[in-house]
Amino acid sequence: MSKELIRLSDCFMKFDDDVILDHINLYINDKEFLTLLGPSGCGKTTTLRIIGGFQKPTSGDVYFDGVRINDVPPHKRKVNTVFQKYALFTHMNIFENVAFGLRVNKVPDPKDPKRMIKVPESEIKERVEEALALVNLAGYGKRSVNSLSGGQQQRVAIARAIVNRPQVLLLDEPLGALDLKLRKDMQIELKRIQQQVGITFIYVTHDQEEALTMSDTIVVMNEGKIQQIGTPEDIYNEPKNAFVADFIGESNIIDGIMHEDYVVGMYGRKFKCLDKGFAPNEPVDVVIRPEDIDIVPEAEGQLTGTVTEVTFKGIHYDIIVDFKGFKWLIQTTDYSPVGAKIGVKIDPDGFHIMKKSQYSGTFGDYSSYSSEYDELNEDRLEDEEVGDEE
Amino acid sequence: MKNKWLAAPYVVWMALFVVAPLILVVIFAFTDKAGGITLDNFSNMATYIPAFQHSFVLAIAATVICILIGYPLAYFLSRESLMVRKVAMMLIMLPMWMNFLLRTYAWMSILDDNGLINQFLANIGFFNLINSIFGTNLQYIHMINTQGAIVLGMVYNFLPFMVLPIFSVIDKIDHRVIEAAQDLGANGTMVFRKVIFPLSLPGVLSGVTMVFIPSVSTFALSRLLGGGKTLLLGDLIEMQFLGNAYNPHLGSAIALVMMVIVLVMMAIMNRFGEGEEGVAVL
Structure with a gap:
């Protein structure tokens, strides 16, 4: 440039x-x-x-x-x-x-x-x-x-x-x-x-x-x-905060703690990641993109959860998985039926760590996820656009 | 398609009171008192050419004045706030709720040689001033019983029919189109000339139609404001049906010729509008 x-x-x-x-x-x-x-x-x-x-x-x-x-x-x-x-x-x-x-x-x-x-x-x-x-x-x-x-x-x-x-x-x-x-x-x-x-x-x-x-x-x-x-x-x-992470693509945003450089904690477990430069034990937002999550047999998973919803999207399935009450979106080509117990594996480059912001806790939970709801929402936004920015 | 029967009352109405009378007018125009077919009604019309001239000239004058007054009014009104527009619309419509004859009588007393305007001018010493400067002996300005007074009556009565269609068309022009023109380098004058005016032409055309047609066929105005000195087509036709010169056959023929002339004028104007600017006439 x-x-x-x-x-x-x-x-x-x-x-x-x-x-x-x-x-x-x-x-x-x-x-x-x-x-x-x-x-x-x-x-x-x-x-x-x-x-x-x-x-x-x-x-x-x-x-x-x-x-x-x-x-x-x-x-x-x-x-x-x-x-x-x-x-x-x-x-x-x-x-x-x-x-x-x-x-x-x-x-x-x-x-x-x-x-x-x-x-x-x-x-x-x-x-x-x-x-x-x-x-x-x-x-x-x-x-x-x-x-x-x-x-x-x-x-x-x-x-x-x-x-x-x-x-x-x-x-x-x-x-x-x-x-x-x-x-x-x-x-x-x-x-x-x-x-x-x-x-x-x-x-x-x-x-x-x-x-x-x-x-x-x-x-x-x-x-x-x-x-x-x-x-x-x-x-x-590298989204800067929960708003950006949620607005650009789909994101699971989970409360976490940065124990030390390259080690993030969530769900009471420690995970390897590629981020550094946070204060010891600083509370952070952890972003995990739905396509960065691998589904593995329950025994091999870093975390285990229950499938609550499956939607066929053409190239992939949108799968909603309940991890101790917090619902994640996973995009995968492997089918898992509703009710199945599954394990997930996330590579260190799958974690994106963000400082807490005013948007923390407001995005990235898929508890109320519905593909139809998403589309309706988008239409409504477009209509508003014409009116309120005039 | 059963619903089309809902239109039946109007179709019957139209057949009885629009189509049938029109046919009667045509029949009357081409027959004489004995009932034989003739073209005499048309050849006798030559005597009345001045009435045609007066009617069309005065109606065109009134229409042009209505455009000159109505267009700027409609244009600036469309840019005002909702509140201003509502009040202004109300004021524009208000006179129309008053009886036509009553309004015209009011103008008579305003324009009279001893009327409101002349009394006002006399009271403020206008005539004395003029007389002392020019050495004249002016007591009043003669306004009533002139062609100007007739045109004034037409303008006053029909102006709302010019303002409303122009206003509604200008009001509907998408603001983004105007911004697009500014964005491309057009200044205020050019935006008006190249975008707003051409886009508002359909409104002007329907305004012209709605002012010109009642103006050209009006009959009471020339008697009340023109003192009956200027014979207009409307009066002429009225005379053939109700007056001393009773001759419905001639009256029908005049009405028919007037209608044809108006139709031709409208057709030419609409064609001009379409050809020039590519607008569909509403």
């Missing part, structure tokens, strides 16, 4: 009495794919809108290329946005939608650089076609917006936003309205477009898988605060 392009310095945002952003500090590098990830109401969309110029922070500063841009209106910023639900101009055809940014902006006359002129029609045609080709919509210029599918409208929105050659593209949950298959295709495509155009993408989503697939850097947010900044691998493998 190269030089710093955008900096949010101590950005605080209040709406009525609700704190939306709680003193955010964040810098974004040039040509980076950065994702703001978090549940609805965490402040990610607000952060994006502050960068786009649609909202002003209550206090704090926004810098672009070293220049403070708090008071620069959206139409004068070198960023463009791909909006949630696309926000295409339905009264124009595809070509005119994409050409819009070129038609409303003036450029210096090549013959007399002091004069500002409209972009010549020949250049507009060339650049619109180039943008449409980039999103695989060459030849769609004459079509009307309503004749296009959701995925195609999404591509038009991207073409429209990049035709001005912005330094930064802001994307606000752009794939939210698409079905799963299309969403996965578009994730790969967005990454390709970003690399091909070579500009910074700032991407807002509540979908952790999307974030892990595309990003160079992920910023996990909750309750107006940044929880963790890091590469996808960092965030997944």
